[in-house]
Amino acid sequence: MQRVTLVRYAAKPERADENEALSRKVFAELRRVRPHGVAYALFRSGDEFVHLFVNFEDDSSDAVTELPSFKAFSAASGERMVEPPQPLRIATDLVESYGFEGAEARV
Numbered sequence: 001m002q003r004v005t006l007v008r009y010a011a012k013p014e015r016a017d018e019n020e021a022l023s024r025k026v027f028a029e030l031r032r033v034r035p036h037g038v039a040y041a042l043f044r045s046g047d048e049f050v051h052l053f054v055n056f057e058d059d060s061s062d063a064v065t066e067l068p069s070f071k072a073f074s075a076a077s078g079e080r081m082v083e084p085p086q087p088l089r090i091a092t093d094l095v096e097s098y099g100f101e102g103a104e105a106r107v
Contacts, residue, residue: 001091003055008048009085016047019080022073023049026064035063047082059091 011019023042030040037057043050053064064070078084 001059002057002094003053003059003061004090004092005051005053005061005087007051007053007085007087010082011047011049011080012082013047015080016044016049019049019077020044022069023051025069026067026073029067029069030064033067038063040064056094061089 020042027040027042030038037055039052039054039056041052043052053061055061055063065074
């Protein structure tokens, strides 16, 4: 069973750049640590953010949520956001994919 998580939220306009900077630290740490079998992306449109996380090997988000940089990102997130995000978490089986390097070995 794999894990797919989609999180969408709006940052306070004056904190959106700070939110992006903290998010980028998570990606920098991921590039250093290189957890196997996961994909993570951040999308931004103005003050709106969308995080997409896929774990191709397990129904867990620990590969990201246990990183010190993610804990720092999460620590004061409520102060940066207009309202709390509503994560959508799905435990599912991968059928087919394109463009997810972590899935290449599973397809």
